[in-house]
Structure formats: C-alpha cells, structure tokens
Amino acid sequence: xxxxxxxxxxxxxxxxxxxxxxxxxxxxxxxxxxxxxxxxxxxxxxxxxxxxxxxxxxxxxxxxxxxxxxxxxxxxxxxxxxxxxxxxxxxxxxxxxxxxxxxxxxxxxxxxxxxxxxxxxxxxxxxxxxx
Amino acid sequence: xxxxxxxxxxxxxxxxxxxxxxxxxxxxxxxxxxxxxxxxxxxxxxxxxxxxxxxxxxxxxxxxxxxxxxxxxxxxxxxxxxxxxxxxxxxxxxxxxxxxxxxxxxxxxxxxxxxxxxxxxxxxxxxxxxxxxxxxxxxxxxxxxxxxxxxxxxxxxxxxxxxxxxxxxxxxxxxxxxxxxxxxxxxxxxxxxxxxxxxxxxxxxxxxxx
Numbered sequence: 001x002x003x004x005x006x007x008x009x010x011x012x013x014x015x016x017x018x019x020x021x022x023x024x025x026x027x028x029x030x031x032x033x034x035x036x037x038x039x040x041x042x043x044x045x046x047x048x049x050x051x052x053x054x055x056x057x058x059x060x061x062x063x064x065x066x067x068x069x070x071x072x073x074x075x076x077x078x079x080x081x082x083x084x085x086x087x088x089x090x091x092x093x094x095x096x097x098x099x100x101x102x103x104x105x106x107x108x109x110x111x112x113x114x115x116x117x118x119x120x121x122x123x124x125x126x127x128x129x130x131x
Numbered sequence: 132x133x134x135x136x137x138x139x140x141x142x143x144x145x146x147x148x149x150x151x152x153x154x155x156x157x158x159x160x161x162x163x164x165x166x167x168x169x170x171x172x173x174x175x176x177x178x179x180x181x182x183x184x185x186x187x188x189x190x191x192x193x194x195x196x197x198x199x200x201x202x203x204x205x206x207x208x209x210x211x212x213x214x215x216x217x218x219x220x221x222x223x224x225x226x227x228x229x230x231x232x233x234x235x236x237x238x239x240x241x242x243x244x245x246x247x248x249x250x251x252x253x254x255x256x257x258x259x260x261x262x263x264x265x266x267x268x269x270x271x272x273x274x275x276x277x278x279x280x281x282x283x284x285x286x287x288x289x290x291x292x293x294x295x296x297x298x299x300x301x302x303x304x305x306x307x308x309x310x311x312x313x314x315x316x317x318x319x320x321x322x323x324x325x326x327x328x329x330x331x332x333x334x335x336x337x338x339x340x341x
Binding site: 004011013017018019020021022024034035036037038039040041042043044045046047048049050051052053054055056057058059060061063066067068069071080084087088089090091092093094095096097098099100102103105108109110111112113114115116117118119120121122123124126127 | 154159165203228236241253254255258260264265268280282283286287291305306307311317323
C-alpha cells in the first residue's frame with residue numbers, strides 16, 4: 001500500500017468458520033512510523049459507530065459515519081457544520097461526477113483497478129491474521 | 132467508451148439490483164449524464180423493487196441483453212459472479228463501473244484485472260464513501276496546512292450486529308468468503324487514506340515526531 005505497511009493485525013472470527021470477522025485490531029505504519037490504527041468490533045447493545053480521526057499538530061479532524069465533520073484543537077471535538085440531510089446522495093453524486101470525468105478520460109478521484117487491488121490486498125492481509 | 136456516449140447521456144446497464152444496485156439506479160436517474168435504462172438481476176423480487184423505484188427502466192431477459200444495449204455497465208452483483216459479466220461487457224466495448232472488491236479473492240481479482248486490461252475500455256471501482264463532503268473538506272484543511280503535521284490516523288468501528296439492519300437483504304455480507312466489515316467499510320477509509328494522504332505521509336516522513 002504505497003507508503004504504508006501492515007505492522008500487525010489480530011482478526012477474530014466466530015466458531016462457525018463460514019461467518020465473517022467479529023473483531024479487528026490492526027496497525028499500519030508509514031516508513032517513518034506514523035500509524036494508522038484500526039479498532040473494529042461487533043456486539044453489544046449500542047448504536048453503529050464509524051469514526052475516522054486524522055491527528056495533526058495544530059488540529060485534528062474526526063469524520064463520523066462518513067459525513068459528520070468535527071474538529072479539535074485540544075478540547076472536545078466540535079461539529080463543523082450541520083450534517084447533510086441526505087449524505088449518501090452527496091457521495092453518490094460526487095462519484096457519478098467523477099465517473100463522467102473518467103468516461104471523458106479526464107482526471108478524477110475514482111479508484112482504478114490497480115488501486116482497488118492494492119486495497120483488497122491489504123484488507124485480505126488483515127483478515128488472514130487471526131489470534 | 133463508444134464515441135456517441137461521450138457527447139450525450141451515457142446508456143447504463145445495471146447488473147445486480149440489491150441494495151447498491153437500487154441505490155445507484157436512483158442516483159443515476161437523478162444525474163443528467165446517465166440513463167440507467169437496462170436492468171437485470173436473477174431475483175424477480177429485486178427486479179420488481181427496482182421497477183417500483185424507477186418505472187422508466189426496463190428489466191431485460193438476461194444480463195447479456197442488458198449489456199448489449201449499454202455504453203456503461205455497472206456491476207453491483209456479488210463478487211463471486213462478477214467476472215463473466217465484467218469480461219462480457221468489456222469485450223462488447225463497454226465502460227465498466229465495478230463495486231469493490233471486484234473479485235471474490237486476490238487470485239480472482241488479479242485474473243479479472245489481467246483480463247480487463249486486454250480491452251481498451253475505461254474501468255473504475257466504486258468506493259462511494261471516500262467521496263463524501265466531510266472527507267473532502269478534511270482533505271482541504273490538510274492541504275491548507277490548517278492541521279499542522281499529520282501524526283496518524285485512528286479508525287474506530289463498532290456495530291451491535293453485522294450485517295447492519297439495512298443490509299439484511301445482502302446475505303453474503305455475513306459470510307467470511309465475501310463479506311465482513313473490513314471489506315465493506317474499512318476498505319473505504321483505507322482507499323481514502325491511500326489516495327488522498329499517501330503523498331502527505333511521504334512528506335511528513337521528514338518530520339521528527341519524537
């Protein structure tokens with residue numbers, strides 16, 4: 001995965017070997033040690049939680065559920081704006097705008113096959129590392 | 132891409148009318164550059180639901196019939212059955228938009244990628260969530276230098292159950308062979324990180340974080 005390497009991963013599966021993972025703990029690092037840490041679990045009475053937190057020296061940003069945007073300068077994360085009413089519509093519209101560019105052979109943000117394959121390689125590496 | 136499609140709305144075939152297929156059908160219909168008129172799925176109830184969502188579209192007799200009418204083929208069927216449709220579409224000169232992962236495993240993906248590379252057609256893979264406004268804005272903040280040096284990323288997911296309630300129709304998501312949250316959700320974040328932050332991570336390699 002380009003500048004990142006998979007340092008460690010512990011993936012947990014249920015007793016039924018046909019079923020998918022129930023927990024993932026993984027760490028990826030850049031060549032100089034900046035880490036991408038992954039904690040993912042299933043179970044317990046709780047709402048869905050999906051957070052992507054990018055930590056900076058001046059401010060950090062947290063994106064929750066792919067569309068709720070918050071910032072911290074050391075204190076609590078504060079929402080940057082009202083979340084959109086239909087975030088999926090915005091994401092899909094953006095994908096389709098990029099798809100139009102792709103079909104016109106113009107620069108775009110869509111994943112190429114090679115990029116998708118690199119991601120799949122990393123994902124399968126994580127899934128293969130069991131406790 | 133067939134020449135005429137570049138100057139007018141693109142005729143689209145959607146193969147696979149589950150959650151993602153229906154969702155893409157709805158949003159392609161709203162988009163001026165796409166005409167998602169040709170649909171196919173082996174499940175009659177999925178076809179019925181798609182027609183309720185979008186009465187303007189047609190359920191074709193077979194996947195190949197849908198592919199033959201289109202300039203762009205969107206494959207939202209499960210990975211296990213994706214390869215023959217992808218290769219048939221590419222052989223017909225169609226552009227391809229694929230759900231991820233495009234193969235059921237790495238060997239199949241590598242084989243499919245090699246097969247598609249023999250055709251000179253546009254191919255892209257859909258990581259929808261990486262294009263959201265919040266992640267786009269985060270990237271802009273990073274580019275402006277508002278965040279300072281990036282020190283790392285934490286990805287945290289917790290779910291009471293998997294698949295989530297709204298995904299129950301996609302039964303394959305609960306199985307180890309094709310499903311799971313790592314492939315389905317974490318992959319979006321890794322794609323975003325890889326394509327949007329890769330260069331920056333290289334840059335901060337000169338920064339002493341100790």
